[in-house]
Amino acid sequence: MHGFYALVSGPLVWVAFAVFLGGGAWKLWRLLSTARRKDVFIHEYWSWSHAVQSYLHWLTPFGSENSRRQPVMTVVTFLFHLGVVVVPLFTLGHLVLLEEGALGLSWPALPDAVVDAFAFVVLGGCAYFGWRRLALPQVRSVTSAADWGILALVAAPFATGILAYHGIGDALLMTSLHMLAGEVMLAAIPFTRLSHMFTFWVTRGYTASEFGSVRHVRDW
Amino acid sequence: MSEAAEKKIDIVNIEDTGLDQGIARLTPERIEKVINQIIDTETGVRLKLYVDTCVHCGLCSDACHWYLSYDRNPRFSPVGKVRQTIWKILERKGRLSPAEVRELAVVAYTECNLCRRCQQFCPFGIEIAYMIALVRRICHKLGVTPLYMQDTCHSHSAALNQMWVKEDEWTDSLQWQEDEARDEFPHLRIPLAKEGAEIMYSVIGPEPKFRTQLIYQAASILHESGVDWTMPATPGWDNSNMCMFSGDAEMAGRIVKEHFEAALRLKVKRIVMGECGHAYRAVYDVGNRWNAWKMFPLPVIHSVQFFHELLTSGRIKVREKMPGKVSFNDPCNISRGMGLHDMGRHVTRAFCEELVEMTPNREHNLCCCAGGGVINCGPPWKKKRVLGNSAKAEQLRRVADQGVSIIVAPCHNCHGGLDDIIHHYNLPLKLKFLGDIIYEYMEKTRAE
Numbered sequence: 001m002h003g004f005y006a007l008v009s010g011p012l013v014w015v016a017f018a019v020f021l022g023g024g025a026w027k028l029w030r031l032l033s034t035a036r037r038k039d040v041f042i043h044e045y046w047s048w049s050h051a052v053q054s055y056l057h058w059l060t061p062f063g064s065e066n067s068r069r070q071p072v073m074t075v076v077t078f079l080f081h082l083g084v085v086v087v088p089l090f091t092l093g094h095l096v097l098l099e100e101g102a103l104g105l106s107w108p109a110l111p112d113a114v115v116d117a118f119a120f121v122v123l124g125g126c127a128y129f130g131w132r133r134l135a136l137p138q139v140r141s142v143t144s145a146a147d148w149g150i151l152a153l154v155a156a157p158f159a160t161g162i163l164a165y166h167g168i169g170d171a172l173l174m175t176s177l178h179m180l181a182g183e184v185m186l187a188a189i190p191f192t193r194l195s196h197m198f199t200f201w202v203t204r205g206y207t208a209s210e211f212g213s214v215r216h217v218r219d220w
Numbered sequence: 221m222s223e224a225a226e227k228k229i230d231i232v233n234i235e236d237t238g239l240d241q242g243i244a245r246l247t248p249e250r251i252e253k254v255i256n257q258i259i260d261t262e263t264g265v266r267l268k269l270y271v272d273t274c275v276h277c278g279l280c281s282d283a284c285h286w287y288l289s290y291d292r293n294p295r296f297s298p299v300g301k302v303r304q305t306i307w308k309i310l311e312r313k314g315r316l317s318p319a320e321v322r323e324l325a326v327v328a329y330t331e332c333n334l335c336r337r338c339q340q341f342c343p344f345g346i347e348i349a350y351m352i353a354l355v356r357r358i359c360h361k362l363g364v365t366p367l368y369m370q371d372t373c374h375s376h377s378a379a380l381n382q383m384w385v386k387e388d389e390w391t392d393s394l395q396w397q398e399d400e401a402r403d404e405f406p407h408l409r410i411p412l413a414k415e416g417a418e419i420m421y422s423v424i425g426p427e428p429k430f431r432t433q434l435i436y437q438a439a440s441i442l443h444e445s446g447v448d449w450t451m452p453a454t455p456g457w458d459n460s461n462m463c464m465f466s467g468d469a470e471m472a473g474r475i476v477k478e479h480f481e482a483a484l485r486l487k488v489k490r491i492v493m494g495e496c497g498h499a500y501r502a503v504y505d506v507g508n509r510w511n512a513w514k515m516f517p518l519p520v521i522h523s524v525q526f527f528h529e530l531l532t533s534g535r536i537k538v539r540e541k542m543p544g545k546v547s548f549n550d551p552c553n554i555s556r557g558m559g560l561h562d563m564g565r566h567v568t569r570a571f572c573e574e575l576v577e578m579t580p581n582r583e584h585n586l587c588c589c590a591g592g593g594v595i596n597c598g599p600p601w602k603k604k605r606v607l608g609n610s611a612k613a614e615q616l617r618r619v620a621d622q623g624v625s626i627i628v629a630p631c632h633n634c635h636g637g638l639d640d641i642i643h644h645y646n647l648p649l650k651l652k653f654l655g656d657i658i659y660e661y662m663e664k665t666r667a668e
Contacts, residue, residue, distance in 0.1 A: 031265050031268070031269060032265075034264055034265045035264065035265040035266075037264070038263070038264025038265060039264045039265045039266050041509065042265065042266070044514055045514075054345070058343055058345075064343075065340065065341070065584055066279060066282070066283070066340070066341040066342075066343075067343075069282060070279065073279070132277075132278070136278060137292070137294045138278040138281040138287070138292065138294045138297045138299075138300065139276070139277065139278035140294075141294035141295075141297075141300055141303070142276040142278060142294070142297075142299050142300060142303050143276055144276070147275075147276050193272065193273070193274075193275050193276075195272065195273070196273050196275060196344065199269055199272065199273045199344075200273070200343075200344055202269060203269055203270065203273050203344045203345050203346055204343075204344055204345045206345070207339060207344075207345025207346075207347065208345065211340075214505065215505070215556070215557050215558055215559060216558060216559035217555070217556060217557075217558070217559035217583045218583065219339070219340055219345060220340070
């Protein structure tokens with residue numbers, strides 16, 4: 001068990017971060033360089049001012065027409081995504097490991113109770129998305145095993161984190177599983193639909209540019 | 221429940237000679253080869269980005285009038301259409317049977333108007349219309365296209381206009397309308413091929429074919445406003461572009477090029493296009509890219525922009541306002557496609573007593589269900605199309621209930637689509653182009 005812990009808290013952390021950052025950078029670079037050859041419009045029509053306006057509208061709850069039509073989904077998805085970013089970055093335990101580990105620096109953490117609540121929000125979000133996949137015909141008809149897979153990939157680190165934090169189950173085992181789950185999720189981001197974390201900025205920005213600077217109309 | 225479900229109208233098994241004869245010529249080898257050739261050589265980052273980024277959330281569904289009209293059947297949701305086409309093509313690496321190619325064609329040509337409303341509803345801004353157009357491209361390359369649409373494409377190829385209008389018929393039609401109009405405006409001319417004029421006015425094929433009064437009206441407005449204008453005597457006068465919809469990108473590009481070349485030969489300063497949405501999309505948004513122009517070689521504006529300009533510069537004046545309540549239908553290709561909704565309303569308000577807004581409106585308006593080449597698939601598909609837009613009929617009924625009797629729609633496709641809906645659903649509404657209203661209610665200082 002200690003060997004497992006040593007692996008997931010040592011080398012695998014580095015591997016996961018390298019795959020996440022390297023894979024993400026590689027993916028974006030490949031997309032943008034291929035675009036130069038085969039989809040020249042993306043670069044030609046790109047307009048930062050329209051892209052940024054669009055990002056703000058779509059990242060602000062109820063900032064777009066469709067988000068106003070789907071109030072529950074809007075609130076859930078906003079809190080869910082906020083949680084996915086906030087919990088890993090502002091949990092005291094993570095920051096201590098970062099500072100004591102090779103990075104040697106950290107930033108202020110959020111109170112444990114807050115990140116704990118956020119972790120539950122993320123799990124709640126996963127449950128809501130799962131419910132949508134089962135209950136809404138227009139979502140069910142386009143749902144495949146991979147969609148359940150990424151839900152599980154995201155839910156796992158948060159579920160194990162909650163168990164570890166609340167001392168449910170063997171502490172060392174839960175912490176090790178939590179680390180492993182986090183690493184798997186991180187490393188999977190560039191190679192699954194979770195890569196929308198990177199590609200959102202491109203698709204949204206390009207559509208905003210076309211709508212804004214070519215068609216002179218807002219895209220939200 | 222939708223009317224189709226209620227009356228058990230079959231909207232799935234529809235015969236179309238073009239599709240049926242097309243698939244009869246196919247072999248699995250040819251299908252695989254053509255599909256992969258197009259995917260490999262004609263697509264790049266956009267397709268990959270769109271397919272990989274879509275998280276299958278279904279949030280695009282409510283954008284689609286087909287989905288709304290057919291009892292929220294997932295088959296008609298935008299992502300549902302991508303599932304039945306692009307996902308299948310990519311998953312199977314092009315290994316589809318002829319019958320499956322027919323299914324692609326039915327979805328791509330007859331169940332999507334390429335109106336891009338779903339793109340505005342997608343949190344990622346994924347352009348589903350691009351993917352559906354790509355499916356049409358594949359079907360075109362496989363020779364599986366709806367018969368009626370293909371006929372207009374053949375006409376474009378042979379005559380460089382959509383309606384098999386011969387060169388002498390074109391000039392005859394113009395001279396006929398000039399002759400007619402001179403009863404009203406004694407000095408009116410339709411200046412044919414006048415070199416160095418300020419404006420070239422271009423129309424769609426159906427105008428000389430069976431809506432010649434629109435040319436009369438446009439000539440009257442241009443004459444009254446005193447602008448220096450001309451129409452070409454050579455091919456290039458037709459700005460419409462059915463090949464853009466069939467997937468024949470080569471011809472689509474050629475049509476747009478011919479249109480610009482007609483203007484360049486005449487050395488005009490700019491082109492003004494009639495009240496047509498899809499033609500504007502072809503010229504402004506699609507054909508220029510195919511011809512590798514980021515923007516076009518000389519400015520081109522839609523009638524709505526032109527009327528707005530004539531009105532605000534005082535070149536045409538309002539004689540009296542049209543009585544009664546009107547509502548303004550935003551055509552996708554000039555509203556969502558060019559943001560002309562404010563100019564359209566400005567002109568409408570100037571000439572009409574009262575404008576009542578329909579909802580949704582402006583860049584979020586629902587499509588007329590005729591655009592994107594769907595109406596051009598012809599009679600076999602008409603019933604499915606009309607029943608597939610009960611959402612629009614409800615929208616129109618809501619304004620009719622508020623006392624609106626006229627819908628202003630500055631787009632030929634909207635006229636076709638709305639006309640069918642108005643008849644089928646017995647709506648107490650009449651349709652007008654902006655040109656109809658301006659012609660009737662402007663000051664006619666040069667008339668006799």
